[in-house]
Every structure is written in C-alpha cells, then in structure tokens.
Amino acid sequence: MIENTVPMEKPKVVEPTLFELSSPGRSGVTFPQPDVPVASLPKSLLRKELPLPELAEVDVIRHYMHLSKFNYSVDGGFYPLGSCTMKYNPKINEDIARLPGFAFTHPLQPIESVQGNMALLYTMQEWLKEISGFKAVTLQPSAGAQGELTGVLIMRAYHQSRGDTKRIKMLIPDSAHGTNPASSGMIGLQIVQIPSDKHGNVDLAALKAECDDTVVGLMLTNPNTLGLFDEHLEEVVKTIHACGGLVYGDGANLNALLGVLRPGDAGIDLMHFNLHKTFSTPHGGGGPGSGPVGVTASLADFLPAPIVDIVDEGDDDIPPLYGFINPPKTIGRVKSFHGHFGVILRAFTYIAMHGPEGLRQISEYAVLNANYLLARLRSTYNVPYDRICMHEFVAEGMVEGSDVRALDIAKRLMDYDFHPPTNYFPMIVHEALMIEPTETENKDTLDAFAEALIKIAAEAKTNPELLHEAPHKTPFGRMDEVKAARELVLCCWLPEDYASS
Amino acid sequence: MTYIPHSPKERDAMLATIGVKNLEDLFKDIPAKHRFPDLDLPPALTEMEAAAELAGYADANETTQSFVSFLGAGAYNHYIPAAIDHILRRGEFYTAYTPYQPEISQGTLQAIFEYQSMMTLLTGMEVSNASHYDGATAVAEAANMAYAQFRGKRTRMVISPTVNPQYRETLRTYTQGMGLTLAGDDTRANLDGGPETIEKLIDENTALVIVQYPDYFGRIYDYTRLADAVHAAGALFCVTANPTALAILKTPGEMGADIVVGEGQPLGIPLSFGGPYLGFFTTQKKYIHKMAGRLVGETVDNRGQRAFVLTLTAREQHIKRERATSNICSNQGLLALASAVYLSLLGQTGFRQVAELCYHKAHYAAEQISKLKGYHLCFDTPFFHEFSVCCPKPVAEINAHLLEHGILGGYDLGQDYPALKDHMLIAVTEMNTREEIDLLVEILEEVSHD
Numbered sequence: 010m011i012e013n014t015v016p017m018e019k020p021k022v023v024e025p026t027l028f029e030l031s032s033p034g035r036s037g038v039t040f041p042q043p044d045v046p047v048a049s050l051p052k053s054l055l056r057k058e059l060p061l062p063e064l065a066e067v068d069v070i071r072h073y074m075h076l077s078k079f080n081y082s083v084d085g086g087f088y089p090l091g092s093c094t095m096k097y098n099p100k101i102n103e104d105i106a107r108l109p110g111f112a113f114t115h116p117l118q119p120i121e122s123v124q125g126n127m128a129l130l131y132t133m134q135e136w137l138k139e140i141s142g143f144k145a146v147t148l149q150p151s152a153g154a155q156g157e158l159t160g161v162l163i164m165r166a167y168h169q170s171r172g173d174t175k176r177i178k179m180l181i182p183d184s185a186h187g188t189n190p191a192s193s194g195m196i197g198l199q200i201v202q203i204p205s206d207k208h209g210n211v212d213l214a215a216l217k218a219e220c221d222d223t224v225v226g227l228m229l230t231n232p233n234t235l236g237l238f239d240e241h242l243e244e245v246v247k248t249i250h251a252c253g254g255l256v257y258g259d260g261a262n263l264n265a266l267l268g269v270l271r272p273g274d275a276g277i278d279l280m281h282f283n284l285h286k287t288f289s290t291p292h293g294g295g296g297p298g299s300g301p302v303g304v305t306a307s308l309a310d311f312l313p314a315p316i317v318d319i320v321d322e323g324d325d326d327i328p329p330l331y332g333f334i335n336p337p338k339t340i341g342r343v344k345s346f347h348g349h350f351g352v353i354l355r356a357f358t359y360i361a362m363h364g365p366e367g368l369r370q371i372s373e374y375a376v377l378n379a380n381y382l383l384a385r386l387r388s389t390y391n392v393p394y395d396r397i398c399m400h401e402f403v404a405e406g407m408v409e410g411s412d413v414r415a416l417d418i419a420k421r422l423m424d425y426d427f428h429p430p431t432n433y434f435p436m437i438v439h440e441a442l443m444i445e446p447t448e449t450e451n452k453d454t455l456d457a458f459a460e461a462l463i464k465i466a467a468e469a470k471t472n473p474e475l476l477h478e479a480p481h482k483t484p485f486g487r488m489d490e491v492k493a494a495r496e497l498v499l500c501c502w503l504p505e506d507y508a509s510s
Numbered sequence: 511m512t513y514i515p516h517s518p519k520e521r522d523a524m525l526a527t528i529g530v531k532n533l534e535d536l537f538k539d540i541p542a543k544h545r546f547p548d549l550d551l552p553p554a555l556t557e558m559e560a561a562a563e564l565a566g567y568a569d570a571n572e573t574t575q576s577f578v579s580f581l582g583a584g585a586y587n588h589y590i591p592a593a594i595d596h597i598l599r600r601g602e603f604y605t606a607y608t609p610y611q612p613e614i615s616q617g618t619l620q621a622i623f624e625y626q627s628m629m630t631l632l633t634g635m636e637v638s639n640a641s642h643y644d645g646a647t648a649v650a651e652a653a654n655m656a657y658a659q660f661r662g663k664r665t666r667m668v669i670s671p672t673v674n675p676q677y678r679e680t681l682r683t684y685t686q687g688m689g690l691t692l693a694g695d696d697t698r699a700n701l702d703g704g705p706e707t708i709e710k711l712i713d714e715n716t717a718l719v720i721v722q723y724p725d726y727f728g729r730i731y732d733y734t735r736l737a738d739a740v741h742a743a744g745a746l747f748c749v750t751a752n753p754t755a756l757a758i759l760k761t762p763g764e765m766g767a768d769i770v771v772g773e774g775q776p777l778g779i780p781l782s783f784g785g786p787y788l789g790f791f792t793t794q795k796k797y798i799h800k801m802a803g804r805l806v807g808e809t810v811d812n813r814g815q816r817a818f819v820l821t822l823t824a825r826e827q828h829i830k831r832e833r834a835t836s837n838i839c840s841n842q843g844l845l846a847l848a849s850a851v852y853l854s855l856l857g858q859t860g861f862r863q864v865a866e867l868c869y870h871k872a873h874y875a876a877e878q879i880s881k882l883k884g885y886h887l888c889f890d891t892p893f894f895h896e897f898s899v900c901c902p903k904p905v906a907e908i909n910a911h912l913l914e915h916g917i918l919g920g921y922d923l924g925q926d927y928p929a930l931k932d933h934m935l936i937a938v939t940e941m942n943t944r945e946e947i948d949l950l951v952e953i954l955e956e957v958s959h960d
C-alpha cells in the first residue's frame with residue numbers, strides 16, 4: 010500500500026461516472042404505451058424519487074467502450090494468474106449460450122417442454138463423472154467456493170447419518186486457498202492447519218498426528234497450490250480413511266489432470282470442479298463461475314437437490330424422459346433452480362469439441378507450458394520447491410542485491426504488457442509469484458514473458474526505483490489503497506443528498 | 511479440436527529446454543496404476559459439428575419466445591435491450607478476472623462502483639457489495655452476516671413463509687448444524703396474516719427477520735411497523751426485494767430495513783433456465799465490516815487521477831480464512847455489469863415505464879381472470895406484477911391444457927404450500943400483450959368447463 014503523493018489537488022477524472030454523464034430528460038430505451046386500462050397505483054406505497062442516471066444509448070455505449078479499454082483481458086494478452094486458469098475462451102461457446110432455445114427457457118417450465126436442457130444437463134453429469142471417476146455429480150453449485158460449501162456439508166451429513174457425531178475437525182494444508190478454511194468455518198467446523206514438508210507435499214507426520222476419530226476429513230488441493238502433485242497421495246488418502254475421515258478434493262487445479270488421473274480413482278471421496286477454470290468458461294471480470302461437485306457412491310444420497318435423472322426409460326419409439334429427482338438424504342439446495350446453466354452450456358460445448366484425446370492434450374500442454382517457463386526462469390528467480398511441476402509453479406519475487414518485492418515485479422510486468430501472476434499466494438512462499446500459463450499460449454508468448462521477467466530482474470538491480478514506481482505505461486498508476494479504505498467512498502450517489510432533496 | 515497452438519517443432523524444442531524426452535515424462539508423480547485412463551467420452555467435434563449438435567439440444571426446448579409465458583415465481587421474462595449484450599460481449603469485460611490489479615482493471619472496477627451506486631439507490635441503502643450468486647444465496651449471506659454481527663450470541667432467525675420457497679430452502683442448507691432456530695419457515699402457517707404474524711415471532715434472541723417485497727405471492731406490504739418491532743427487539747431487518755418493483759415502490763430503506771437483498775435477474779439478464787443470475791446485497795454502512803463479498807471504493811492513483819480499487823479486503827476469505835463471514839470468491843461480475851447497463855439504458859423514465867407496464871397488465875389480467883366462473887384471486891392485498899389465483903382444477907391439468915395452446919401457465923403453488931392446492935401464481939410483465947392476456951383468460955375459461 011502506498012500513500013498518495015499528489016496532495017490536495019482535485020483528482021483528474023479520466024472517465025466520468027454514469028451519474029456525471031447524466032442529463033435530465035435523456036433516455037436510452039423506451040417502452041410501448043400500455044395496451045390495457047391503466048390501474049391505479051397504491052399511493053401510500055410509492056417511492057418519491059428514482060434518480061437513476063439519464064443517458065442516450067450512444068452515451069451508454071461510449072461510456073462502457075471507454076471503460077473496457079482500461080481492462081486487461083485474456084482476449085488482449087497473456088494472463089498467467091496462478092490458480093485461476095485464465096485460458097483462452099472459445100467464441101463458439103458464447104454463441105451457444107445465447108441460442109434462443111437455451112437463453113429463453115424459464116427454470117420452472119414443465120419438464121416436457123425443456124427436454125433439450127434436461128438431456129444436456131444429464132449428459133454433462135455423466136461426462137463429469139467419467140472425467141473425474143466419481144459416481145454422482147451435482148451441477149448446482151455456483152462457483153468453486155460454493156462447491157466447497159456443498160462438499161463440507163455433505164461430509165458432515167455423511168458422518169452424522171452414521172451416528173458418528175464426534176467429528177468436528179477439518180484438516181487443511183497450509184498451502185490451501187482461503188476458500189477452504191472459510192467454507193469449513195462457515196458451517197462451524199474447527200480448522201486444523203497441516204504444514205507442508207520441504208518438498209511441498211503434505212507433511213505426513215504432522216497429518217498422522219492430527220488423525221483421530223474427531224476428523225471430518227481433509228481438504229486437499231492436488232496438484233497443490235505450489236503446482237506440485239503430492240508424492241504421497243496414496244498414503245495421505247489411506248491415513249485419512251484409516252481414521253474414518255473423508256478426503257475432499259479442491260478441483261481448482263484439474264487443468265493438470267484431464268485424461269491424466271481421475272481423482273475418484275485415486276481415492277478422493279468428493280471434489281468440486283471449476284468450470285470457469287478447467288473447462289474454459291469466461292471469468293466475466295469476477296464471475297459467474299460454476300462449481301459442480303462429484304462424489305463417490307457412498308456420498309451420492311447426500312447431494313444437493315435436485316439432480317437430473319432419467320425418470321422414464323422410454324423405448325425404441327419414445328425417447329427417455331429426463332426429470333429432477335431429490336437424493337434421499339440430500340443436504341438441501343444450495344441456490345435457486347438448477348445451477349449456472351449458461352456456464353454449463355459453455356463447458357459442455359468445450360468438452361464436446363475436445364473429446365477424450367483433446368482433454369488429455371489440454372493437461373499435457375498446460376503442464377508443458379508451465380515446465381517450460383519454469384526451466385527458463387529458475388536461474389533468475391528462486392523456486393523454493395523446484396521439481397517437475399504440474400500446470401503452474403511458484404517462484405519468489407525477489408532479486409538478490411535489490412529491495413524489490415513481488416508486488417514491484419508484478420507491477421513492472423504490466424509495462425511489458427503482461428498481466429502479472431498471482432502474488433502473495435500461496436502464503437507458504439515468501440513474495441510468491443504464482444505462474445500458470447495454461448495450454449493456450451504459444452512458445453513465442455512464453456518466451457517474451459520469460460524475457461520480460463529476466464529483464465525486470467536486471468532492472469531490479471540497476472534501477473529499483475523503476476520497479477517501485479511501476480507501472481508507467483498503463484493508463485493508471487499505483488493506487489492509494491489507504492485512502493480508499495479510510496474514506497470509504499463506495500458509491501457515486503450519496504444517500505444523504507437524496508434524502509434531503 | 512483443441513485450442514492448443516503449439517507446432518510439433520515448438521513442442522519438441524520446449525521439451526528439450528525442460529530436459530525431458532516426451533510429454534509423458536512430465537507426469538511421473540502420478541500414481542502409475544491410474545495414470546492416463548481411457549475416458550469413455552464421445553469423439554471430438556469440430557466447431558461446425560458442435561454448433562449443429564448444440565442447436566439440436568436447443569431446438570428440443572420450448573421457450574418464452576416460442577410460447578406465451580406467464581411464469582414467474584422468482585425468474586421473470588423482461589425485455590433485454592440489445593445494447594447490453596454488445597457490451598457484455600466485449601472481451602475486455604468478459605475475459606478478464608477479478609480486478610486484483612487495479613492499474614489494468616479500471617474498466618471493471620468503475621463498472622462495479624457504478625453498479626454499487628445504482629443498487630444502493632434502488633434499495634435505499636448506503637452500501638452494496640459487488641454481488642452474490644443469486645437471490646437465494648444473498649438471503650443466506652444476510653443470515654450469515656447477522657449471525658456474525660451478534661457474534662453467534664443470538665440464535666434465532668425469523669423468516670416469513672411468504673419468502674420464495676427456494677430461498678428458504680437455501681437458507682436451511684446454509685444454516686444447518688449452526689444451532690439456529692428458523693422461526694416462521696412453515697408453509698402450513700397462516701399466509702393471510704401479513705407482517706403482523708411475523709411480528710409475533712420476534713423475541714430477544716432474534717438476530718434477523720427476513721421478509722420478501724413484494725412477497726412470493728406478489729403482495730405489497732408496508733413493512734415500516736414490522737421494522738420498528740424488529741429494531742425494538744434489537745434485531746436486524748432484511749428485505750429481499752424484486753428490483754423491478756423498486757422502480758415505483760417505496761424503498762425498503764425508507765421502511766427501516768438494515769439489509770436489502772434480492773434476485774437481480776429481472777435487470778437485463780436472460781432466463782437461461784435459471785442461471786447465471788445476480789444476487790444483490792445492500793446494507794447500512796455501519797454493518798460493512800461484517801458484510802461478505804467484494805467491495806469497490808474510490809481513490810486516486812499516484813498520477814492524481816480518480817480511480818477505483820477493491821477495498822476492505824481484510825474481510826474476505828483470502829485474508830481472514832476461517833474467520834471470514836463468507837467463503838465467496840468468484841461472484842457474478844458480468845451479470846452485475848449487465849444490470850448496470852440495463853439500468854443506465856432505461857434510466858428513470860424507462861425503468862418506471864417497465865414497472866408500470868408490469869403493474870397495469872398484471873392488474874388487467876387479474877381482473878379478467880377473477881371474472882371467470884370458478885376462479886378467484888386468493889388475496890385482496892395490493893400486488894405488483896404477480897398474483898395467486900384459486901383455480902377450479904389442479905394447476906398441472908390446467909397448465910397441460912395451456913401448453914397445448916402455446917401458453918406457459920403460472921406456477922403451481924400447491925407444490926410448496928399444502929394449503930394452496932389448485933392455486934396458480936401468475937406473473938405478467940411488459941412482454942405480455944393484451945391479446946396474450948385475453949388468450950390466457952379464454953383458455954382458462956375453456957378448461958374450467960371440460
């Protein structure tokens with residue numbers, strides 16, 4: 010965080026807000042006059058004012074066009090944001106999601122009138138089962154974190170259904186994403202942090218020491234957030250199962266495992282998928298995601314309701330009828346309706362176009378790209394857990410003989426027109442730079458990125474100020490985050506003014 | 511086909527740099543017995559084939575375009591101005607991620623800031639977060655926030671049975687095992703009593719009271735008195751509101767709400783079989799530290815330019831971990847953008863027009879239907895664009911008949927409320943013409959005869 014160095018002056022407005030652009034009486038879209046008699050409105054229940062901005066369509070379009078130019082995006086360039094799998098988003102998927110036959114279906118239509126959707130959802134469940142090795146899948150969760158919540162609720166419900174009510178501890182490695190402890194914390198479980206060993210694996214001795222009959226399970230990210238596949242996976246799974254716990258897989262890193270390993274085969278009991286990572290549905294500037302959950306046969310009864318199933322087999326002349334069913338011991342629904350259908354459509358199209366060989370290639374080339382960058386960078390930046398990595402790796406954003414930090418390196422990368430890697434996560438690496446190139450980047454891009462990072466390391470020694478003050482070539486410079494948090498200006502329309510007018 | 515750009519030569523050069531012979535050598539850490547399984551999936555399609563295949567699925571559906579729709583119950587068929595999708599389709603917006611790097615994310619950040627501004631204005635609240643998954647999860651997050659606000663010391667939540675059943679179900683899922691009592695969540699309760707019946711359920715142990723506005727049956731109540739009663743007990747008051755209704759109705763803020771949440775789908779988001787939608791979440795500034803989700807605030811950059819950043823991030827899971835109010839990470843960024851574009855295109859004139867059209871057309875439909883023999887309106891409370899009709903036959907039977915005439919009938923309330931067997935919840939929006947309403951009435955009359 011830095012303090013603003015430009016005192017007192019009124020900040021320069023680069024793009025006015027919608028409210029500043031507003032001019033009374035303008036209108037972008039109007040609607041037909043009523044074709045029915047006008048009913049009287051309930052006077053005592055009406056609001057006084059509605060000071061929304063007033064703009065013409067062209068004003069709105071230009072405003073957002075201007076704003077869009079300030080954004081870095083996958084369509085615009087290399088976005089190696091570790092853990093987020095910012096791969097290219099195929100354009101056909103966007104068109105598919107907007108087909109009127111999908112986009113204009115209401116979630117509560119009679120089942121008979123949406124058999125296309127139902128067949129597709131059913132098939133998607135089947136495909137995700139096949140890809141992951143699980144026996145049942147729910148498509149309902151909205152994102153990875155909600156998949157986790159679904160998962161931990163299922164784990165607890167499973168134990169409780171067996172009268173095993175002592176289990177209150179969730180084991181979570183220190184390299185885990187924040188959503189893992191947050192999900193377990195949300196349902197009131199106790200979190201026990203498990204350290205990593207010096208190779209980046211779960212520390213087996215520490216794990217064993219915590220394993221007893223109060224363990225709900227382990228939340229394991231594998232490959233982990235260091236981009237490393239746990240070398241003792243089988244033993245970790247065995248250890249947890251031996252004490253009666255379940256192993257939850259955080260599937261955020263599935264992009265390394267398509268056609269390579271099915272987590273269900275490796276003894277993982279349940280896992281969420283991030284369709285917006287592995288299956289290339291766009292991240293949307295923060296969302297929507299989609300976080301289906303796969304489970305083993307013994308957990309299938311606990312899945313959120315409803316799931317899609319064949320409710321009438323049909324015969325040679327009549328196609329099967331798909332419907333919704335409620336698993337008998339369901340934890341309940343985790344959101345309205347049937348999941349992020351529009352996101353699922355994109356992922357479905359993506360899987361359909363890849364087929365089994367294509368899926369395996371995705372992971373092979375994601376891992377190839379990560380290892381190539383690692384090979385090119387390891388002599389410049391320290392990589393604390395240096396071995397063949399999976400789809401990402403974590404380097405230390407420090408340069409010997411310089412005081413620059415990961416943040417400075419990240420900001421300087423923007424001047425070379427790259428999106429920075431994830432920084433300061435995972436927390437077990439100092440000054441972490443978490444680099445995930447994904448399979449959709451070519452060698453030229455990776456070379457240019459590696460060369461930029463090598464050049465930045467040189468700059469760090471000769472001209473550290475250049476990095477401290479970076480970025481220089483972007484439309485905006487570093488932010489005064491302290492001011493934002495202190496003043497808390499969170500909207501451009503002020504309720505006080507409104508109330509007094 | 512894949513989107514992998516490597517030529518074989520490039521691949522080999524990269525393998526050589528890494529120091530391995532082939533791609534398989536990169537996977538030695540994977541347990542050998544499970545390595546490289548054969549996946550039983552259909553063979554890869556080209557883009558052309560995929561387009562045809564997916565069109566096949568789409569064509570197997572009826573839609574709110576091919577049919578006339580009177581379905582609502584939490585998802586509404588509104589007109590979506592063309593300009594919205596043109597903006598959403600800009601790769602700069604939809605292929606970016608969370609604006610962690612503000613120097614190169616000002617587009618997303620300012621757009622969220624404007625979204626926050628418009629949501630607070632609609633609801634009459636002071637702050638809005640950057641979104642939740644949908645209306646149901648926004649309600650559940652309100653419960654989380656209230657629980658955190660009272661540090662778990664108040665363990666009772668009151669929720670009106672006239673809150674959307676799916677929201678109540680989601681709330682039950684989220685709060686299971688927390689030792690909470692959910693009072694009021696009883697579909698056999700008196701559905702006629704209005705806010706007074708909720709008032710009776712509040713006690714000193716109540717953390718939060720949740721009502722819907724308009725309620726699940728479309729009814730509009732003034733919750734001012736209820737809000738006073740909630741506050742008298744020291745509890746928080748949450749209203750889940752339909753944003754379209756807020757174009758003309760008194761804001762929940764004005765009635766004394768502490769938290770206003772809801773389903774943002776009516777604001778320019780396609781029905782899309784139920785998602786992705788938009789959970790909006792607004793509250794008073796004093797609760798901000800317990801609010802979940804991302805938040806954008808105004809600041810300046812080191813060049814003296816006004817700019818925006820994610821702020822108060824110490825509330826969130828990546829810093830607070832198990833002590834965070836919520837685990838939310840990815841949210842509904844692109845849908846929040848859609849709703850902001852929607853509201854800015856319509857402005858106050860267009861948005862009011864939509865709400866009034868919904869109101870007038872729904873009232874016309876209600877009046878016509880209530881004249882039919884065998885049908886009557888269940889409640890005489892003022893309503894917005896949805897109303898419940900007591901029918902002479904099972905709703906499923908009527909809907910099957912309507913479907914034959916190209917009409918998607920209303921929602922069968924008996925599925926959720928045993929007392930409302932043969933009750934249909936009908937939604938009318940600006941999309942329904944008078945002819946369509948007349949046709950609905952005509953067919954309803956026809957069904958009652960045979």
Ligand SMILES: Cc1ncc(COP(=O)(O)O)c(C=O)c1O
Pocket residue numbers: 092093152153154155186188189230234259261262283298299300838839840
């Ligand atoms: C390792 C890991 N787990 C979980 C999540 C949460 O996923 P989502 O953002 O979809 O909720 C993320 C997201 O960044 C992640 O990287």
